[in-house]
Structures are given as C-alpha cells and as structure tokens.
Amino acid sequence: MTIPAVIPIQHEPGHRTDTIGHYQHGQFFASVTATLDEQERRWYAVLHLFDGAGRHRSSRIEATCTAADGLTRLGDWLAALPGRRFADIAIGPFSVHHEGQLFGLVAEEDREWAELYPDRLGFSAPWDGLYDT
Numbered sequence: 703m704t705i706p707a708v709i710p711i712q713h714e715p716g717h718r719t720d721t722i723g724h725y726q727h728g729q730f731f732a733s734v735t736a737t738l739d740e741q742e743r744r745w746y747a748v749l750h751l752f753d754g755a756g757r758h759r760s761s762r763i764e765a766t767c768t769a770a771d772g773l774t775r776l777g778d779w780l781a782a783l784p785g786r787r788f789a790d791i792a793i794g795p796f797s798v799h800h801e802g803q804l805f806g807l808v809a810e811e812d813r814e815w816a817e818l819y820p821d822r823l824g825f826s827a828p829w830d831g832l833y834d835t
Contacts, residue, residue: 705809708756708792709816712831715788718823719833721776726785728753729793734772737803737820746820747775748805750796758796763805790831 711731713722721732729752736743749762762779766772780786795816797806804819816825823833 705795705811705814705816706829708794709807709825710790710792710829710831711825711833713788713790718821718835720788721780722791723786723788724791725783725787727751728759729756729791730780730783730786731791731793731818732776732780733821734766734769734776735821736769739803744801744803745769745772746800746803746805747772747779749776749779750793750798750805752791752793756791756793758794758798758806761798761800761805763798763800765801792831 711719711722713719731750733748735748736745745766745768747764747766751759753759764775766775795807795809797804797808807816807818809816822835825833
C-alpha cells in the first residue's frame with residue numbers, strides 16, 4: 703500500500719484535532735504546539751490553509767510565550783475565517799520551515815506513514831483519518 707495523495711484527518715472535539723475544518727476558501731488545520739530546541743520549549747500558534755482539494759496554500763506560524771497565549775492567538779485567527787466550521791479534512795503532504803523548525807504533514811514512504819510536525823501526529827493505513835501519537 704502507498705501513501706494516498708490526500709490524507710484524511712478526522713475532527714475529534716476535545717482532542718488534538720478539534721481545531722480543523724472547512725471555511726469559505728477551503729480547509730484548515732490549526733493547533734497550538736511546542737518544539738524543543740536545545741532543551742528549551744517554544745510554543746507556537748499554527749494555522750495551515752488548504753484549498754478545497756487539500757493542496758497547501760499558506761501557513762501562519764507565530765511563536766507565543768505560553769500555550770495559553772497561543773490559544774488566544776489561535777482563537778482570533780479562527781474567528782476571522784469566513785464560514786468556518788469544524789469538520790473532517792483531507793489534505794496532501796506539505797512542509798514549511800519557520801525559525802529552523804519543520805511544520806507540516808510529511809510523507810515517509812519507507813514506513814507508509816505521514817507525520818504531522820511538530821505536533822507528532824502519525825497517520826497510516828487504513829487511512830481512516832485517525833492518528834497515532
């Protein structure tokens with residue numbers, strides 16, 4: 703089996719995929735996530751935007767002082783998305799580098815796995831939208 707060109711991700715309220723869905727211009731994946739660099743944890747608010755077919759259009763990534771600050775920022779960004787509704791999405795692999803960190807959904811062909819960075823959510827067969835951590 704190979705990695706699909708578009709990977710489904712299930713919307714799970716109250717879990718790590720509770721801020722994903724659709725808006726007037728396509729789909730979105732939003733999160734507050736942390737990276738560990740030289741033993742220092744850095745928090746980021748992240749909003750990835752995709753067209754209706756799941757192709758990456760843009761990413762907004764901003765370092766925040768705390769996870770709470772990130773949630774506030776993310777709330778503002780999500781409120782500004784026209785026609786926003788939380789729902790399942792299906793997106794293609796992509797990658798963005800910001801402040802030396804990898805953000806994106808990276809296909810790992812040798813493992814038949816796709817990993818969302820830096821969130822560390824993994825997707826694999828049967829490609830039903832559920833993730834492993």
